[in-house]
Amino acid sequence: MSLRSDSAAYALTTVGFIERPKDSTDPTAAREGFVMASVDYTRSLSGPFSTVGISTYVLPTDGVTNTDFGRSNDLNPAARLYLLAWDTDIDLMWRGAGAKPEAWGLDFSRNLASNLEVHGEWARQRDASHTVVSATGAVGSTQQDSTAWLVGLRYLTQAEVTWVAEWVHNGNGQSETGWADYQSFLRTATSPGANPALTSKAQTLAQSGMNRPNPGQDYLYVKASASEPWGWVYGSAAVSLMANAQDHSWQVTPEIGYTGWTDWDVRARLSVLGGAARTEFGEKLASSKLELTARYSF
Template sequence: MKRVRVPAPLRLPVLLLALAIPAAAQEIAFDASAFEKKPYELGGYLELKQEAFDLHRDGAFYRLTTLGLPQRESLDRTTATLQLVGKLRYGIGTFDFRTSSSLQRDESAHSHDNSIYEAAYSIRPDPGFTLEAGKRALKWGKGYAWNPMGFVERPKDPNDPQLAREGFVMADADWIASPGGALQTIAFTPVLLPVESNINGDFGSRDHLNPAAKLYLLYKDTDLDFAWQGKGSRPARFGFDFSRNVTTNFEIHGEWARILQFAKPITNNAGHVTTETGDATSFLLGLRYLSASDTTYIAEYYRNGTGYSDDEAGQFYRFVDTAFTQLQQTGSDALVQRALSLSQGSYGRPNPGTDYVYFRAQQKDALGIVYFTPAITAMANLRDHSFQVTPELQYTGFNNLELRLRLFLLHGGSGTDFGEKLVSRKLELLARYYF
């Protein structure tokens, strides 16, 4: 504590200035009573999305997806989505839900979908203990684009990692303690996830009650998670993640996960499918950096232990060629149907390869325009050197309205990950109004 002798008194004009400047501010009304907690809440958003696709007619996934349909070079698609989010409070419990309804129309088809993303009832007998049951989207892991530790969730779309996803029906609990000292927080989350004929059918094989759990620690300013999922509908798996600020504006994170006895279907170029079973290890390392000029950089490396090597993927693409050659020469679609089936499985995942990098840079308030955020995102398959680049413009300056324009540019040769996708370019315009 430093004591300083008093200099000659100086009357500060800043005192008057300080009183004068907020005078205008006082004209802004604020009535907190309008925000009192209510027994129910309803909100959400209405989204309109217009997409223009340049189809990649030589790509394996174009040929398989459009089998028997009129062939085209491009496609325009309009999608309207309504997401409703609500809460109902009763007694010590809360029921909350999130639904998604969409209408989609393009030049070849139109469809609609109504899904309950989440609907769960939770009770909290103590601030440190919560019990809940229902449909819940638990999100585990620290990765931005990928989450190898996301054991009890539907896969994330790396092109839209912030999008809400449908959950699974489950019962879970949350126990939290704050011991203090170096170990600031401990939290334990056990989960029971049933798979029956009409419940969670896409999680894995039926008639299992799948246990899973996550332990979270905040230890010496580092987030640490340890997760486990028991053998049941899916092979057993375990993993951990971490996240830490190295400096105020520089964060590092990582995830590691091992799946025991993972069964991977592999085809050769003749369509002969074998199943390779073994432990699969995936991991991710990433960083997030905020520069002095308000540019945020996100970079991640993802090693996909369940992915296909360059050679394995190449054999699949050659098999697709073989299948279509057979179709043309003999009229038999047996091989094409087999290829189609494989393409709808693990070969058709958004990232079926083994090694990826993700990079995103976004500039806040660019060109001096507040709420204007241009960004560029790149994703590359390190094995076959194919990639996707996505420039983006976003504006959020209108109240509750988000406008976003994105251009997806895919590049890769024949037999490569991004070179065999359904589209080669996509322009997307999205307007989302929150209420």
């Protein structure tokens, strides 16, 4: 059984230059796309380079179209070169400067055995905006080149349990100290009787992206999943861990699913969060969350 997939990374990605961010708590969830035009060319070859593919993209922004990507008047060109070389999937990617800074990167995926796959990503972004907030609310912003990378593996056991482990580094993320200072400011700005100016600043910072998912620099992700465990026909079970490696806060999510009813997909998930004060997961509004979802396809 091959574990290779079209996407190298599972929980997070560092090279999704023209994609919406993944939800690390539900990586397989469908994501809305952007309005874009693309041209693709693929050719099969003989020799070590068995497949070559070239894709070019234009993702226009004008203040009305693709406003989640940017509001400037730009075409936002991008390109990808795909290679299947020496039984390794390789992508080389580029995004031109426009509504977002110029970026380039690569990813790879290779099966070392029928039940073991390794994958990785590397990305470089020019003039990325980096914002820091002090405990008193002073805001500093710089433009800096940043590097992000990911390395991971997937392993399928004889008991048909799939393990995924990934380490993700985001050079433009918030450090442990920087995030703790920001949380200290939020506590002051949202406390009863807080200065309205501080409360307004906190709202502005949140809307500018400070409260985005996975704002830190280093993460560990581990997931174990099984289809039809213990002979449970049409059932599935999984448990995942997402941990901020710098502040040691974490989220553990066990889940079960059932697809035995025609056109229905039912799932239950329990997320348990932990961490010290002023850490990423320790400062979430709830320390646990139960989700029950039912999807009907027609």
